[in-house]
Amino acid sequence: MKDKNQGRRSDIIEKIKQRSKEELNPQKLANELLAGDKNALASSVTLIESVKDSDSVIAAEVLRHILPHSGNSLRIGITGSPGAGKSTFIEAFGMFLLKLGKKVAVLAVDPSSESGKGSILGDKTRMNDLAAHPDSFIRPSPSSGNSGGVARKTRECIFLCEAAGFDTILIETVGVGQSETAVKSMVDVFLLLSIAGAGDELQGIKRGIMEMADIVLVNKADGDNLNRSKAAKSDIQRALHLFPPSDSGWIPLSLLCSSINSTGLEEVWNSIEKFESQLKTTAYFKQNRENQSKWWLKESIQEKLLNDFNQHPAIKKEKKILEKKVQAGELSVSEASERLVQLYKSK
Amino acid sequence: MKDKNQGRRSDIIEKIKQRSKEELNPQKLANELLAGDKNALASSVTLIESVKDSDSVIAAEVLRHILPHSGNSLRIGITGSPGAGKSTFIEAFGMFLLKLGKKVAVLAVDPSSESGKGSILGDKTRMNDLAAHPDSFIRPSPSSGNSGGVARKTRECIFLCEAAGFDTILIETVGVGQSETAVKSMVDVFLLLSIAGAGDELQGIKRGIMEMADIVLVNKADGDNLNRSKAAKSDIQRALHLFPPSDSGWIPLSLLCSSINSTGLEEVWNSIEKFESQLKTTAYFKQNRENQSKWWLKESIQEKLLNDFNQHPAIKKEKKILEKKVQAGELSVSEASERLVQLYKSK
Numbered sequence: 001m002k003d004k005n006q007g008r009r010s011d012i013i014e015k016i017k018q019r020s021k022e023e024l025n026p027q028k029l030a031n032e033l034l035a036g037d038k039n040a041l042a043s044s045v046t047l048i049e050s051v052k053d054s055d056s057v058i059a060a061e062v063l064r065h066i067l068p069h070s071g072n073s074l075r076i077g078i079t080g081s082p083g084a085g086k087s088t089f090i091e092a093f094g095m096f097l098l099k100l101g102k103k104v105a106v107l108a109v110d111p112s113s114e115s116g117k118g119s120i121l122g123d124k125t126r127m128n129d130l131a132a133h134p135d136s137f138i139r140p141s142p143s144s145g146n147s148g149g150v151a152r153k154t155r156e157c158i159f160l161c162e163a164a165g166f167d168t169i170l171i172e173t174v175g176v177g178q179s180e181t182a183v184k185s186m187v188d189v190f191l192l193l194s195i196a197g198a199g200d201e202l203q204g205i206k207r208g209i210m211e212m213a214d215i216v217l218v219n220k221a222d223g224d225n226l227n228r229s230k231a232a233k234s235d236i237q238r239a240l241h242l243f244p245p246s247d248s249g250w251i252p253l254s255l256l257c258s259s260i261n262s263t264g265l266e267e268v269w270n271s272i273e274k275f276e277s278q279l280k281t282t283a284y285f286k287q288n289r290e291n292q293s294k295w296w297l298k299e300s301i302q303e304k305l306l307n308d309f310n311q312h313p314a315i316k317k318e319k320k321i322l323e324k325k326v327q328a329g330e331l332s333v334s335e336a337s338e339r340l341v342q343l344y345k346s347k
Numbered sequence: 348m349k350d351k352n353q354g355r356r357s358d359i360i361e362k363i364k365q366r367s368k369e370e371l372n373p374q375k376l377a378n379e380l381l382a383g384d385k386n387a388l389a390s391s392v393t394l395i396e397s398v399k400d401s402d403s404v405i406a407a408e409v410l411r412h413i414l415p416h417s418g419n420s421l422r423i424g425i426t427g428s429p430g431a432g433k434s435t436f437i438e439a440f441g442m443f444l445l446k447l448g449k450k451v452a453v454l455a456v457d458p459s460s461e462s463g464k465g466s467i468l469g470d471k472t473r474m475n476d477l478a479a480h481p482d483s484f485i486r487p488s489p490s491s492g493n494s495g496g497v498a499r500k501t502r503e504c505i506f507l508c509e510a511a512g513f514d515t516i517l518i519e520t521v522g523v524g525q526s527e528t529a530v531k532s533m534v535d536v537f538l539l540l541s542i543a544g545a546g547d548e549l550q551g552i553k554r555g556i557m558e559m560a561d562i563v564l565v566n567k568a569d570g571d572n573l574n575r576s577k578a579a580k581s582d583i584q585r586a587l588h589l590f591p592p593s594d595s596g597w598i599p600l601s602l603l604c605s606s607i608n609s610t611g612l613e614e615v616w617n618s619i620e621k622f623e624s625q626l627k628t629t630a631y632f633k634q635n636r637e638n639q640s641k642w643w644l645k646e647s648i649q650e651k652l653l654n655d656f657n658q659h660p661a662i663k664k665e666k667k668i669l670e671k672k673v674q675a676g677e678l679s680v681s682e683a684s685e686r687l688v689q690l691y692k693s694k
Contacts, residue, residue, distance in 0.1 A: 060679065236589070293670075323641060326643075327640045327641075333640070
C-alpha cells in the first residue's frame with residue numbers, strides 16, 4: 001500500500017516537473033489553491049513534503065501567499081493504537097461531517113513511516129466513500145524525513161487545506177512515539193480512540209497519551225461488544241477523573257461509538273462543538289493557537305540549531321569521547337557541555 | 348522559613364569566604380568529604396548551589412575529585428501534591444531506614460522556590476528526629492536559578508552525598524511544573540505520594556505524573572481515613588492497570604501507609620528492594636543510569652546553546668519581530684527560524 005502511495009506521489013512530482021515554468025509559478029499555484037482547486041492543493045502538499053531543495057523554495061513561496069488566508073477551520077487530532085479502528089472511524093465520522101455540509105480534510109502524522117513499519121492512512125480502500133466525495137481531501141503521511149520535520153510539514157499542510165476552503169481538518173496519528181505531542185500542538189481538540197479489552201483498554205498506547213485527550217472514544221461499541229464497551233467507558237471515565245482538569249478548564253469526556261453502525265457520531269460531534277464553544281468563550285481557543293505558534297517557532301529554532309551543532313564533524317568526535325567520560329564519572333555533565341559549546345562557538 | 352534557610356546559607360558562604368585559601372583548597376575539601384565529614388559535605392553543596400562564578404570554579408574542582416567515588420546509593424524520588432504529607436512521610440521513612448542501618452540523605456528540587464511561593468523542606472521542624480541523627484543529611488532546595496539549573500545542581504549534590512558515604516538518597520519534589528521529569532531522570536525509583544479524597548485523589552498533581560510513578564503510596568491511611576484510603580488504593584491500582592508497563596518491565600504498585608503511625612513503611616521498603624533487585628537482574632538499572640547521563644549531557648548542551656542564542660541582543664530583537672509575524676500568518680515558522688539561526692551563525 002505504501003509503495004502504491006509513494007508511486008502516486010512520484011507521479012505527481014513528475015507531473016509538476018513536466019509543467020512549464022509558467023505553471024510552476026508559486027503565485028499561480030497559490031491562486032488556484034485559494035480558489036479551491038484540489039489538484040493545486042495536492043501539488044502544493046507534495047511540494048511541502050518534498051525533500052528536494054528546489055521544491056522547498058517553491059513550497060515556501062506558496063506558503064507565503066496562502067498563510068494570510070489560513071486559520072479558518074476546526075483542527076481535530078485523532079490518536080489510538082493500531083486495532084482501535086482509526087481508519088473506519090475517520091471514514092464514518094468524515095461522512096457524517098460531510099452530511100452536515102462540512103468540507104473535510106484528513107491528514108496524518110506517522111512516526112513509523114520512516115522506519116519502514118508501514119504507514120497509516122495508506123489503506124484508502126477503507127475510506128472509499130470519503131475519498132470519492134468532492135468536498136473531502138485525504139492525504140497519507142509523508143514517508144520521509146525525521147519525526148519532528150514530518151510533523152512540521154503536516155502543520156503546514158493544515159494551512160494549505162484551510163486556505164483551500166476546508167473547514168474541518170482531521171489529523172490522524174498513532175499512539176506510539178513522540179508524534180502525539182507534535183499533533184497535540186497543532187490541533188484545537190484531541191480525541192483518543194480506544195476499544196474495550198480485558199483490563200488493558202489502552203494497551204499499546206504510550207504512557208501519557210490518555211492525559212492529553214480532550215475526549216476518549218470507546219470505538220466498536222456494537223453487538224456482543226456493547227456491554228464490555230460500556231464497562232470500559234466507565235473505567236476510563238474513572239481514570240480521567242483521577243487527572244486534574246487541563247489548562248483549558250475542559251473536563252475530559254469518555255464516549256461510546258460504533259464506526260460500523262455509525263452510532264454515537266452525533267454525540268461525538270456535539271461534544272466537540274461544546275468544547276469549541278466553551279474554549280472560544282474563555283478566549284483559550286485563540287490563546288492556544290498563539291501558544292502553538294510560539295511553540296513551533298521555538299521547536300524549529302531548537303531543531304535547526306541542534307542539528308547544526310550535532311552534525312559538526314569536530315563536535316561529533318569530541319562528544320563521543322566526553323560522553324564516555326561522563327558515564328565513567330571522570331567528567332561532570334556541566335564541564336562536558338561547556339567544553340562542547342565553546343568548541344562549537346570557536347568554529 | 349525560607350528566609351531563615353537563606354540566612355543559614357549566607358552564613359555558610361560567609362564562613363567559607365573567611366577561611367584561608369589553604370582551607371578552600373578543593374582537593375582538601377574533597378578529601379574531607381570523602382572521609383565522611385558532614386561539614387565538608389554541607390560546604391560543598393553550598394558551593395555547588397552558589398551562583399557566584401568564583402564559587403562555581405571551586406565547586407567544579409571538588410566535583411572532579413569526588414565523581415569517581417559517587418554512584419553507590421539507591422536514589423529514590425518522592426513527589427506528591429502539597430497536603431499529601433511528604434515531609435512527615437520522609438521523616439517517618441527516613442527514621443525507618445536509619446534503623447535498618449542506612450545512611451540517609453534528603454535533597455529537594457523545588458520549582459516554586461524561584462517564584463517566591465515558599466520552598467519545600469524549608470520546614471525542618473517537621474523533621475526533627477531525622478535532622479538530628481548523625482547518619483542523616485538534610486538539605487532544602489536551593490532558592491535561586493532556573494528550574495533546569497536547580498535540578499542539575501541537585502543531581503550533582505546526589506554525587507556529593509554518595510561520595511560522603513550516604514547509601515540511600517531521597518529526592519523530594521512537588522507535583523507541579525517541569526521538575527518531575529528532571530527528578531525522574533536522576534533517580535532509580537520514583538514514588539508518588541497521594542491521599543484519599545472524594546474522587547480527586549490526585550488533585551493538584553500535574554497531568555502525566557502518575558504514569559511516571561513506580562510505586563504510588565496512599566498516605567494518611569489511618570483512623571477514620573483507613574477505609575477511604577483502601578478504596579483510593581483500589582482506584583489507583585485500577586488506573587495504573589490502564590497504563591502499559593514502563594520500559595523497565597516493572598508493573599507499578601499501589602500501597603497504603605501512615606506516616607503518623609509508621610505503618611506500611613516496611614512494605615514500601617520491601618517493594619523498593621524488590622524493584623531494585625528486579626531491575627538489577629535485567630541490567631536495566633545500570634542502563635537507566637547511563638541513559639540518564641546521556642540525557643543530562645544532551646539537556647545541558649541544549650540549555651547552554653539555547654541560552655547563548657536567546658541572550659544574543661540582535662537575536663532577541665529580531666525574534667520578537669518574527670514571532671509577531673508568525674502569529675499573524677505573515678511568515679512561516681520554517682522561514683522565521685531559518686532566518687534567526689543564520690543570523691546567529693553570522694555573529
